[in-house]
Amino acid sequence: MNNLQNKAKKFTICHVTSQITPFSKTGGMADVVNALSRKQSQFKYNVMIFSPYYGFIKKKEFERETIAKNLKVKIGEKKYTFAIKKVKLFDNANVYFVCNDKMFGSHKIYGTGFDGLRFYFFELAILQFLRHKNIVPQIIHCHDWHAGLIPNFIKKSKFFKKTATIFTIHNLIFQGPKNWWEIPSEKKDSGRNTLTTDREKIEYLNFTKRGILYSDIINTVSERHAKEILTAKYGQGLEKILKKRKEDVYGIINGIDYKVHNPKIDKYIYRKYDWDTLRHKKINKIELQKELKLKESEDVPLIGFSNRLSEQKGIVLLQKVMNTLLKLDLQFVIIGDRCGTKEYINFFKKIAKKYHDKLAVYLKSRFPENMESKMFAASDMFLMPSRFEPCGISQMKSLRYGSIPIVHKTGGLSDTIENFDPRTRHGNGFVFDSYNEQEFLCAIIRALENYKYPNSWEYLTWRSMKLSFSWELPAKKYLQLYKIAIKKNNNKQF
CATH class of the missing domain: 3.40.50.2000 (Glycogen Phosphorylase B;)
Structure with a gap:
């Protein structure tokens, strides 16, 4: 057993994502989370991927197991019930689907008119499930705005006090359910106040801003872009808070999975080649x-x-x-x-x-x-x-x-x-x-x-x-980033 595998024992990484290949996809993030999870699972880490159970996923043919049901979260005065379905993705890596038909029964990933509530609920449901199963992950890796509230939710949680958070910015232009530049100034989310539970106000939350403010470490998906987002040209209105945290902002270039994207083995192309x-x-x-x-x-x-x-x-x-x-x-x-x-x-x-x-x-x-x-x-x-x-x-x-x-x-x-x-x-x-x-x-x-x-x-x-752009090196860089996040979290524990 190599050094990485020794360190991986009992180390749990939770990825939180709105999309995951091969189940749901609108862009490259779905491929990134899949490929990174595969590589981390090969290093023998315990990898949990949380994603919504959209209506169109139900029709796909794959084995799934309901491992929790009738769990509840409360938002304001209303309680929402959900179940968790588990699907094996790779050895040591499973997808945990958050199931609630009112939230995710639609065949749309985004654009329902109440995406803020959907992903607010999604993030609360994940944390509730982890508590229910008494799972305290070493890392919760939050991908884009759909996971941006988790660092805020667990900031003062005794249960999650040993859990460090990383917030990965895949695309800074998307910061919440509404376009950030269209929100009236009086309704803009400062990110500092207590999280609202009002259904209407949730739609005006800036999930990304809160991910940046409360996560232990922030990263974007290339070294150049990590520098770009500190400027007004690329910062999408968040450059000031990013500058304040610039010591915690890193860039790691994505890789691609050559077990999938490879003309030598690609099942979709007319004639395989190399x-x-x-x-x-x-x-x-x-x-x-x-x-x-x-x-x-x-x-x-x-x-x-x-x-x-x-x-x-x-x-x-x-x-x-x-x-x-x-x-x-x-x-x-x-x-x-x-x-x-x-x-x-x-x-x-x-x-x-x-x-x-x-x-x-x-x-x-x-x-x-x-x-x-x-x-x-x-x-x-x-x-x-x-x-x-x-x-x-x-x-x-x-x-x-x-x-x-x-x-x-x-x-x-x-x-x-x-x-x-x-x-x-x-x-x-x-x-x-x-x-x-x-x-x-x-x-x-x-x-x-x-x-x-x-x-x-x-x-x-x-x-x-x-040329090689495999996930080997990026995956190792993420493990180094996890160490930095854990150290930072340990230093701030209450």
Whole structure:
């Protein structure tokens, strides 16, 4: 047994998340929590993942066990009953679903109109279950605003006095059930006052602010973004309180799980391949062109985009350059869910009709991971022009599939992608510095020009596929962060 496994004995990590692959997903956080949990379980830690039991999860086929029922939490004068269902995810790692049909029976993860109450209840229910089972975890790892109240709830709890908390910011723009910039000043949550139990006022709470104020340690998902959020440009109105706690703010870049995101074993793609069988990538291109009714050609550059159609993801830039690009000899595949901004969804649907042999737009009610895999396997280039990007994992996935990223220099994109220089053959993508359509278009043109030189492009693809962004190092860094959090918590115990 190695040193990590020795230390792992009787050490319990609780992850609290609104989404977890393969059960629920709207973005990369679901993949991150799954992959981090897998790696921690391999280190022999006891990993508990808490997530809501949404209506659509009920229909999925997997073994589940009800391990607690008729538990209650009180919010104001009202009591809410819940159950806990347990599902094995990996050895040493289980998902614990919080079940209450009124809160989570909907097929929506977000956007119900009472998300504040739902996640307030969710967090209280987790703590009540842990008390019920007499489980005192060493760490509660809170992911984004949906878990942001837990550090506040347990701040003066004798039961949880030996539990340290980490608050991970995956996306700072989302701070609670309402857009923080739209809340009237008189209703803004200071984060310092006693937590309200009034149902209406709960919807105005800033869960993220409270996570930052009361957690032992704060981290975001790349080193660059940990510095960015201390500034007014990226701090989303919370830069002042983050600056006050800057000694407790860390950055750990996400990894990707190569047991899932790997063209050598991916069950969704048309033909499996690796860096030593790159010729099979062209088979994937032809098959995707057939499926999406694009003109069949091995040689035409195929560019992919897979994300929410939202302003943050750079869709404004893509919208502005689309007509220019579609006059060139290339093809586009755009993949996403229907949760994006309607203006952008309608724009791309409309332009896809005009350029039906060059542009395919594939949008589903839930994010189509199977089609994303096919797109990575078929495409030559992958766009991530995000206005800001705390980490981003899609660019790391695209590298593994040999789809070369074209990215804006921000956050985790800056930490993972470096401009390719054909003279030195150094770099793994194409980067633009300033967030505007001219620089974005220039980066795409640079990539297209490099694509014209097959030997150089094949080397870039081969080299990019061999890069490693596994979870091994990030998972160890999180364990170091847990130690810091525990030490900090021990120093403040009452």
